[in-house]
Amino acid sequence: MSAVELRARPSTRFFRSELWLIFGRRRNWVGMAVLAAVPVLLIIAVKVSPPGGGGGPDFVNQITQNGVFAALAALTLELPLFLPVAVASISADSIAGEANLGTLRYLLAVPVDRVRLLVVKFAAIAVFALAATLLVAGVGALLGLAVFGGGPLVTLSGTTLPFWAGVGRLVLVCGYLTVCLTAMGAIGMFVSTLTEQPIGATIATLVLTVGSEILDAIPQLAVIHRYLPTHYWLAYTDLLRDPVSYDQVVPGLWSATAYILIFGAAAWARFAGRDVTS
Amino acid sequence: MTDLAVVSTGLTKRFRSGQVAVNTVDLAVPYGSVYGFLGPNGSGKTTTIRLLLGLVRPTAGTHRLLGSAMPGAAARVLPRVGALVEGPAFHPYLSGLDNLRRLDAADRTVEPRSAGARIDAALDRVGLLAARRKRYRHYSLGMRQRLAIAAALLRPRDLLILDEPTNGLDPQGTREVRSLLSALSATGTTVVLSTHLLSEVEQICSHVGVMHLGRLVAQGPLAELRARTAPSVEVRSADAAGAARVLTELGLTEVVTVGETATGVLGGVVPEKVVAALVHADVPVRGFQVRSADLEEMFVQLTGEGFDVSG
Known part of the structure; x- marks a missing residue:
């Protein structure tokens, strides 16, 4: 019997292993390739047939003047479904995927404390949400600049910002959307603690997200709109005004924080004492 | 502890x-x-x-x-x-x-x-x-x-x-x-x-x-x-029925004959006594073996069943 006292050292190894599990998986590469394909297609389409003005969404019309707008246009196109699908599949896989494979019991026997497991899984979901957003924006901005060149950014208020200030606004938009998507990831992680079927958890998370978007589109339900998880997502456009309007962005950040705390706590309540029989 | x-x-x-x-x-x-x-x-x-x-x-x-x-x-x-x-x-x-x-x-x-x-x-x-x-x-x-x-x-x-x-x-x-x-x-x-x-x-x-x-x-x-489980003897003989009779007379329990083999649980009887009795009764003995209860028998004795799935 070794009487050696085992001491747990703070370590980022498990977190890094988790990131590697997400970003090293071929299935996720395919998903990220799809995310990256949207700005590429958009830029090709605009190059082949430049918009005649007035027709498409605002951002698309401006791509020819400033390539950075390709990033904003691509984010706008992917926000209703593609980005939520990506985050839902990763977050819903977090616990249910391990339970489904049976690796959950071996992680817990290592031992990995259950709270630590949730924290690491959630942190990895947040990193993925950031990576997915930056991927769409990055591909759009770089390819847009390469094809159409840079230029001043015309804000939604009609004023003009110098090029680098415009890039700064794009970074703010990415940050805001990352927080919004991470809140959705917290919901997905909670759903993931309820089942051993990652596909079912993914679908349930998407139903909640798209369902929230649908409810948000029904004017008669205005009283509940501000409590919906997706209600403030489109507030990112306020970051493109001059001066920036925080009327919707700040409540949006509070809403996301509340969703993260509530569903993080719910995941803990569900998972901490659960019998792992998978 | x-x-x-x-x-x-x-x-x-x-x-x-x-x-x-x-x-x-x-x-x-x-x-x-x-x-x-x-x-x-x-x-x-x-x-x-x-x-x-x-x-x-x-x-x-x-x-x-x-x-x-x-x-x-x-x-x-x-x-x-x-x-x-x-x-x-x-x-x-x-x-x-x-x-x-x-x-x-x-x-x-x-x-x-x-x-x-x-x-x-x-x-x-x-x-x-x-x-x-x-x-x-x-x-x-x-x-x-x-x-x-x-x-x-x-x-x-x-x-x-x-x-x-x-x-x-x-x-x-x-x-x-x-x-x-x-x-x-x-x-x-x-x-x-x-x-x-x-x-x-x-x-x-x-x-x-x-x-x-x-x-x-x-x-x-x-x-x-x-x-805890008792050992048994196994006698191989052309006259298995005769061997079984001897085992029973000696007080062995659960005596069974299968073909040319007679088996019985020893209980308190010493194996040497069994051999002597068999010879004395003119039972032709071809093989004699003392077996401690194997694990499977022990298992069956403990659980009252074989390796069926418990309901």
Whole structure:
């Protein structure tokens, strides 16, 4: 019997292993390739047939003047479904995927404390949400600049910002959307603690997200709109005004924080004492 | 109770379905023993192992691993416990090596710098070093089982809890795993081994616990349990009926003749007396053997049934 006292050292190894599990998986590469394909297609389409003005969404019309707008246009196109699908599949896989494979019991026997497991899984979901957003924006901005060149950014208020200030606004938009998507990831992680079927958890998370978007589109339900998880997502456009309007962005950040705390706590309540029989 | 590596008191698990999978089990596994945890399929062995590791919360009862109360001491105790629970489970799209790296990364009590060496050593012990870069998806059942054993050996352990470790292995692999377990036991590691292979118990176990319908119906050193069941004699003779008559006259019980063989349970009768009586009665004896009750008979006596699935 070794009487050696085992001491747990703070370590980022498990977190890094988790990131590697997400970003090293071929299935996720395919998903990220799809995310990256949207700005590429958009830029090709605009190059082949430049918009005649007035027709498409605002951002698309401006791509020819400033390539950075390709990033904003691509984010706008992917926000209703593609980005939520990506985050839902990763977050819903977090616990249910391990339970489904049976690796959950071996992680817990290592031992990995259950709270630590949730924290690491959630942190990895947040990193993925950031990576997915930056991927769409990055591909759009770089390819847009390469094809159409840079230029001043015309804000939604009609004023003009110098090029680098415009890039700064794009970074703010990415940050805001990352927080919004991470809140959705917290919901997905909670759903993931309820089942051993990652596909079912993914679908349930998407139903909640798209369902929230649908409810948000029904004017008669205005009283509940501000409590919906997706209600403030489109507030990112306020970051493109001059001066920036925080009327919707700040409540949006509070809403996301509340969703993260509530569903993080719910995941803990569900998972901490659960019998792992998978 | 400091001489016990695993001890439980009244350990009980009633699932929400109402099924009592584990019923007031008092395990006592001495340090340094190889403890064979026997029982038919569905008798509660795996649920007991899940309880021991803290994967499942008990409905009642307590247990200690390596002297510390679980599940409170899990963070301190479980790193010293290697486990194989209900078969191997790994990420199919990762290689064997990468799967072990992930498990090692999850353990905050190990030295990260020695990870590579420890992982290679564990893979080497189970003979998987050459296949370490193959994806787990492409491993055979036996290779998967070996990888799970390697995971239990990622670091020196004081206690191994192994659920059917030789399941799916070919005879050569089975032999290798048994000699590996014997070698580990020789260095002081306590081994709890759930199995339904009686030959496995016979070969490597020093202690046995028998589960039946969620209850631990017998427990103790193997030799002691064996002694509880009476030895029998087997006489081969052209006159089996005559031999049987002699055995009955001597007071042997459960006398049976099958073809040219007569058997009977010795009870208090000494074997030498049986031979003398057979010769005296002019029974032609071709073969004579004293058999201690084999494990299977012992098992049947304890559980009242064979290896059927418990309901």
